[in-house]
Amino acid sequence: MKHLIDPMDLSPEEIDDILALAQDIIYDKDKYSEVCKGKKLATLFFEPSTRTRLSFEAAMMELGGNVLGFSSADSSSSSKGESVGDTVRVVSCYADIIAMRHPKEGAPKLASMVSGVPIINAGDGGHNHPTQTLTDLLTILREKGRLDNYTIGFCGDLKFGRTVHSLIKALSRYENINFVLISPRELKVPEYIITEIFEKNNIKYREVTSMEEVIHELDILYMTRVQRERFFNEADYIRLKDTYILDRAKLKNAKEDLVILHPLPRVNEISVAVDDDPRACYFKQALNGKYVRMALIMTLLGLKGVMR
Amino acid sequence: MKIDSIQNGIVLDHITAGKAMQIYYDLGLDELDCSVAIIKNVKSNKMGKKDIIKIDKEYDVNLDVIGYIDPDVTVSIIKDGKMWEKKKVALPKKLIDIKKCKNPRCITSTEQGIQHIFKLTDEKNRIYRCIYCEADK
Numbered sequence: 232m233k234h235l236i237d238p239m240d241l242s243p244e245e246i247d248d249i250l251a252l253a254q255d256i257i258y259d260k261d262k263y264s265e266v267c268k269g270k271k272l273a274t275l276f277f278e279p280s281t282r283t284r285l286s287f288e289a290a291m292m293e294l295g296g297n298v299l300g301f302s303s304a305d306s307s308s309s310s311k312g313e314s315v316g317d318t319v320r321v322v323s324c325y326a327d328i329i330a331m332r333h334p335k336e337g338a339p340k341l342a343s344m345v346s347g348v349p350i351i352n353a354g355d356g357g358h359n360h361p362t363q364t365l366t367d368l369l370t371i372l373r374e375k376g377r378l379d380n381y382t383i384g385f386c387g388d389l390k391f392g393r394t395v396h397s398l399i400k401a402l403s404r405y406e407n408i409n410f411v412l413i414s415p416r417e418l419k420v421p422e423y424i425i426t427e428i429f430e431k432n433n434i435k436y437r438e439v440t441s442m443e444e445v446i447h448e449l450d451i452l453y454m455t456r457v458q459r460e461r462f463f464n465e466a467d468y469i470r471l472k473d474t475y476i477l478d479r480a481k482l483k484n485a486k487e488d489l490v491i492l493h494p495l496p497r498v499n500e501i502s503v504a505v506d507d508d509p510r511a512c513y514f515k516q517a518l519n520g521k522y523v524r525m526a527l528i529m530t531l532l533g534l535k536g537v538m539r
Numbered sequence: 540m541k542i543d544s545i546q547n548g549i550v551l552d553h554i555t556a557g558k559a560m561q562i563y564y565d566l567g568l569d570e571l572d573c574s575v576a577i578i579k580n581v582k583s584n585k586m587g588k589k590d591i592i593k594i595d596k597e598y599d600v601n602l603d604v605i606g607y608i609d610p611d612v613t614v615s616i617i618k619d620g621k622m623w624e625k626k627k628v629a630l631p632k633k634l635i636d637i638k639k640c641k642n643p644r645c646i647t648s649t650e651q652g653i654q655h656i657f658k659l660t661d662e663k664n665r666i667y668r669c670i671y672c673e674a675d676k
Contacts, residue, residue: 314650335646337671341653356644358672423673427660 233531234343234350238361238401245530246401250369252526252535253519260293263525266534267296273326274300275318276353277333282495282517283353283362287330290524299326316345323347328532330362349531357391357458363494364397365527366520371451373519374490374512379405382448386413386475387455387500389420394494395455396424403428410436411445415474417467418457442475447484452477454493454500454513478502482510492516548573549600550615551592556580558609559590565604565637571596603631607638607667632659634667634676642674 235241241249256263272291276284279302288298300322315333319342322329329346331339332353339352354360372378383402385395389412399420402408410429412420419438429436439445446452457472476499477491493501493513505511529535554562559577562568568575573596583589594600597618605612606628614626634657640647647653647669657667657676667676 314652315646316650316653333646334644335649336642336644336673337646337669338650340671341646341650355646356672358644423668423675 232349234339234346234352235361235527235531236340236343236350236352237359238364238397240361243404246365246368248535249365249523249526249530250372252529253365253369253522254373256522256525263294263529265295266529267291267294267532270294270296270327270532270534271325272296272298272300272528273322273329274298274302274353275322275329275331275333276300276302277304277315277331277338278354279303280332280354282520283332283360284330286517286521287351287353287362287524287528290521290528293521294525294528296327296528315341319346319350328528351527351531354393357393357396359397360393360494361397361401362524362527363394363520364401365523366516367394367398367453367492367494368401369519369523370492370512370516371490373515375450378402380407381450382409382411383451383453384411384413384442384445384449385420385453385455386442386477388418388457388471389414389455390418391458392455395420395453398453399424399428403432403434408434410434411449412436412438413440413442413445413475414438415440415471417471418474442477443481443484446481447486449489450486451490451492452485454491454497456493456496456498456500473499476500476502477505479504479508482508485510544620545574545593545595545617546620548596548617549594549598550617551594551600551605552589552613552615553583553586554590554592554612555609556586556588556590559592562605562608562612563592565608566601568592568594571598601637602626602628603634604637606631607634630659630662630665633657638667638676640669640672640674641676642669642672645669645672645674647671 274284274287291298315338323346328349330351330353334356336356336358339355343350352361389395489510491511576593578591580588610630612628616624636655639655647655656670658670660666660668
């Protein structure tokens with residue numbers, strides 16, 4: 232049984248297959264409308280979410296399946312003190328596949344060790360978010376036509392930004408990608424990303440504190456939100472939250488074919504005035520998330536060959 | 540200084556000088572009711588100086604704990620006053636319930652009854668990472 236806990240759980244070939252399937256779904260949605268008939272997806276969201284949970288549910292519905300679950304820890308038995316392990320053991324009796332978000336890092340890994348059905352990590356604390364990674368890869372592929380050979384800048388909260396960690400891991404397997412890491416000193420990527428991803432694989436990377444200094448070099452700019460919920464100290468959050476704001480003035484020096492990505496939700500780190508810029512791809516990215524999750528659900532349920 | 544030889548038990552030799560007490564506590568030897576000798580700073584041709592621990596009881600020693608603290612230790616099993624078996628320990632690939640994850644955001648900080656498991660990710664620098672959150676120990 233296959234789970235998706237860490238983006239590296241999928242080989243590059245498996246990722247290629249999922250992205251190809253997602254593109255085929257985009258091309259001919261009707262063909263897939265009954266693939267998951269009679270199947271149930273449980274969405275166990277111990278932490279609030281809009282995009283991820285709704286895109287999982289929409290994905291399963293568009294495949295002809297059903298959904299059940301909860302959208303906050305308060306409305307589950309964890310509020311009565313039930314362990315994650317017990318919750319997952321029980322839910323795996325009712326559903327064919329589980330998408331799970333939890334504020335504690337490693338909770339989906341634990342779930343995969345006790346579950347009788349495939350587990351999809353829909354975000355665990357500041358750790359990983361592999362389905363956002365698949366979304367990001369599909370968007371890069373559709374916008375750039377390739378997954379290799381470019382300069383990508385990650386900007387904002389690179390310490391707690393799980394989407395950043397997951398995407399860096401996934402991109403480390405593609406050729407000739409130059410990473411530019413833009414963050415305040417307090418929110419730099421964790422040390423293990425530097426030593427075990429960049430240095431171990433001899434990948435070019437650079438850590439800078441100024442967005443203006445590097446924006447002209449970038450082919451892709453991946454913006455992130457400074458997440459209030461990851462800070463133990465409110466004062467630190469307030470001090471750092473407005474460090475980087477992308478606006479029209481900063482984009483003047485950017486390439487014509489820059490692709491601006493953001494996992495959303497945004498607060499103020501991308502000015503609303505940028506939304507009309509053709510380089511802004513973050514809402515397309517949100518739509519791609521649904522298609523790539525359809526492809527993932529089909530893959531983990533072993534339904535790739537089943538369609539109308 | 541005279542330490543009696545043991546009849547049935549275990550000798551941990553070639554312990555890096557200064558690490559005997561850590562091994563003593565991490566193996567739980569403080570909870571044994573038999574004689575346990577900790578000999579520190581013994582002269583050694585190979586190591587300059589070393590520590591030795593003698594346990595006067597047949598005891599199922601956790602080689603992973605020793606390998607994690609000091610992978611060059613040799614473990615000798617003594618039976619009827621004679622060397623019965625000599626074991627070389629090595630850096631374990633996995634640590635199970637030997638160390639706890641210190642990351643307050645890790646699921647192991649709240650989930651009851653969960654095994655604390657670390658995986659060796661960098662043998663050269665002896666780096667272990669929690670299999671759940673990937674924090675190093």
